[in-house]
Amino acid sequence: MKNVRKIIEIDEELCDGCGQCVPDCAEGSLKIIDGKAKLVSDNLCDGLGACLGSCPTGALKIIERTAAEFDEEAVEAYLEEEKKKAEKSAPATMDCGCSSTHIQSFKPQAPAAAPSPCQSANIPSSIPTAGDDSKLSHWPVQIRLIPAQAPFLQNSNLLIAADCTAVAIRDFQGKYLDGKTVMMGCPKFDDAESYIERFAEIITNCNLKSLTILIMEVPCCSSMNVIVKKAIEKAGKSVPVEQITISTRGEELERKSW
Numbered sequence: 001m002k003n004v005r006k007i008i009e010i011d012e013e014l015c016d017g018c019g020q021c022v023p024d025c026a027e028g029s030l031k032i033i034d035g036k037a038k039l040v041s042d043n044l045c046d047g048l049g050a051c052l053g054s055c056p057t058g059a060l061k062i063i064e065r066t067a068a069e070f071d072e073e074a075v076e077a078y079l080e081e082e083k084k085k086a087e088k089s090a091p092a093t094m095d096c097g098c099s100s101t102h103i104q105s106f107k108p109q110a111p112a113a114a115p116s117p118c119q120s121a122n123i124p125s126s127i128p129t130a131g132d133d134s135k136l137s138h139w140p141v142q143i144r145l146i147p148a149q150a151p152f153l154q155n156s157n158l159l160i161a162a163d164c165t166a167v168a169i170r171d172f173q174g175k176y177l178d179g180k181t182v183m184m185g186c187p188k189f190d191d192a193e194s195y196i197e198r199f200a201e202i203i204t205n206c207n208l209k210s211l212t213i214l215i216m217e218v219p220c221c222s223s224m225n226v227i228v229k230k231a232i233e234k235a236g237k238s239v240p241v242e243q244i245t246i247s248t249r250g251e252e253l254e255r256k257s258w
Contacts, residue, residue: 019151035207
């Protein structure tokens with residue numbers, strides 16, 4: 001039965017697909033589809049607007065229109081079905097108890113007020129300054145632990161980094177991580193086919209702005225390029241790619257786009 005009632009409306013021009021509204025909808029009525037927030041079904045939205053405060057662009061608002069009545073039983077059935085799908089597709093929990101379901105996005109820290117000359121003179125050199133703040137914007141970072149539906153992947157500049165690069169490069173965060181979403185792994189020891197599937201799904205659904213591959217100069221690391229190329233072919237969707245090669249001494253040897 002349909003009646004005029006309050007329900008969510010999404011302005012697709014304003015929506016940037018960040019996904020911050022999704023976890024705030026207890027009924028699961030919002031999903032990121034093709035890079036935009038979408039209302040899954042009218043009868044799943046209670047019209048209370050719990051999601052409004054999490055939207056950074058103001059794309060969400062409550063309106064009154066003719067819509068199917070809110071159905072609690074339908075919500076329960078839908079959430080149960082979504083739970084089963086998630087359990088089926090989620091990577092296995094690690095023996096240490098670290099699960100890919102523990103998704104975290106970190107908000108940028110507000111810059112601290114600049115100290116006065118007198119204050120600066122009295123700060124011990126061993127104390128980190130504001131410039132030393134972590135550039136990491138999310139958790140987890142391992143490719144195997146990040147589901148393709150992770151909200152922080154939407155509309156991101158994705159950095160796919162071989163594990164060893166973070167050790168070889170002295171200023172890894174400052175040079176390569178700032179402003180990017182990172183996924184790290186080893187193309188030699190991890191499952192290449194699972195990487196291809198994961199990246200293909202991300203490329204298909206996450207509307208990536210760019211993709212950077214950061215690898216070491218050693219031969220086994222170059223297979224990360226092959227993995228990404230196969231993922232792009234499988235997705236059938238283009239994305240700007242830059243590949244950066246690092247020496248074993250942490251020096252940048254090459255940059256090329258393809």
